[in-house]
Amino acid sequence: MVEISSDIIRGYNDIMILKILMDGSSYGYEIQKKIKELTDGKYVIKETTLYSAFARLEKAGYVSSTVKNLEGEKKRTYYDMTALGKEYYTMKCEEWELTREVIGKFVKEISRA
Amino acid sequence: MNRIQQKLDGIFINFPDTEENRAAREKLEEMMYDKYDALVAEGKSSIEAYAIVNAELGDLESVKEELGITEYAGPMSSKGMTSAYTDEKHPERAKVIRIIVWSLVGVCGCLAIFWALGLCGFFGDHWVEWGLDVAWDNFWTGFKRVLHFLIFFK
Numbered sequence: 001m002v003e004i005s006s007d008i009i010r011g012y013n014d015i016m017i018l019k020i021l022m023d024g025s026s027y028g029y030e031i032q033k034k035i036k037e038l039t040d041g042k043y044v045i046k047e048t049t050l051y052s053a054f055a056r057l058e059k060a061g062y063v064s065s066t067v068k069n070l071e072g073e074k075k076r077t078y079y080d081m082t083a084l085g086k087e088y089y090t091m092k093c094e095e096w097e098l099t100r101e102v103i104g105k106f107v108k109e110i111s112r113a
Numbered sequence: 114m115n116r117i118q119q120k121l122d123g124i125f126i127n128f129p130d131t132e133e134n135r136a137a138r139e140k141l142e143e144m145m146y147d148k149y150d151a152l153v154a155e156g157k158s159s160i161e162a163y164a165i166v167n168a169e170l171g172d173l174e175s176v177k178e179e180l181g182i183t184e185y186a187g188p189m190s191s192k193g194m195t196s197a198y199t200d201e202k203h204p205e206r207a208k209v210i211r212i213i214v215w216s217l218v219g220v221c222g223c224l225a226i227f228w229a230l231g232l233c234g235f236f237g238d239h240w241v242e243w244g245l246d247v248a249w250d251n252f253w254t255g256f257k258r259v260l261h262f263l264i265f266f267k
Contacts, residue, residue, distance in 0.1 A: 029147035046171025047144045052179050
């Protein structure tokens with residue numbers, strides 16, 4: 001069975017996270033679960049990858065985070081998309097369209113052969 | 114639940130107590146407990162829930178550079194003592210360490226050669242006694258013999 005290339009998908013984790021944050025504030029596990037559901041289980045984003053993406057997006061100002069205290073000593077970090085994040089999301093979507101267009105031409109060539 | 118802590122302890126044993134490393138551990142812990150609790154609430158057993166959490170955690174090694182988290186620079190490091198100095202982020206430091214290490218290797222190598230030559234009497238006309246108390250005599254004799262050898266062949 002063909003598996004998704006981690007090298008390819010790595011550059012587009014940001015799109016997935018930001019798309020989910022467009023619907024409102026969310027947290028790590030919820031985002032991970034939604035990505036799994038939206039891709040019918042074909043892609044499961046690992047916690048380390050997710051945290052790395054959050055740290056990068058926050059550093060760049062594309063998301064902001066708030067720590068909320070839950071019952072007991074439990075804490076949860078919620079992420080929100082910023083205005084800059086929306087611009088970045090649009091730019092990444094355009095980049096993906098271009099990538100798909102370019103790679104698509106070569107995939108068709110291979111399919112005919 | 115303690116298995117999550119044990120897992121994180123195992124991962125972070127190679128990472129010193131810095132702000133970045135603490136933040137990484139805290140956030141990973143949050144997500145792991147959230148997932149574990151959700152899976153248990155869905156009806157999974159504790160063992161099944163932990164197995165899924167463990168399998169989907171991922172590899173910290175592959176994202177550590179991006180996160181700026183650092184490992185110990187000593188033998189605690191998973192890649193050995195030199196890993197922190199060969200980091201692409203510290204090329205100058207790596208260069209200095211390499212120069213120091215190779216200089217020490219060179220000096221020790223020369224001393225060993227002098228000592229061995231002094232001891233075996235290969236170029237000389239007498240044997241020098243074995244032992245630490247006459248080690249300096251051996252070094253010096255060996256050094257003179259190397260010099261003599263070089264001058265003689267010139």
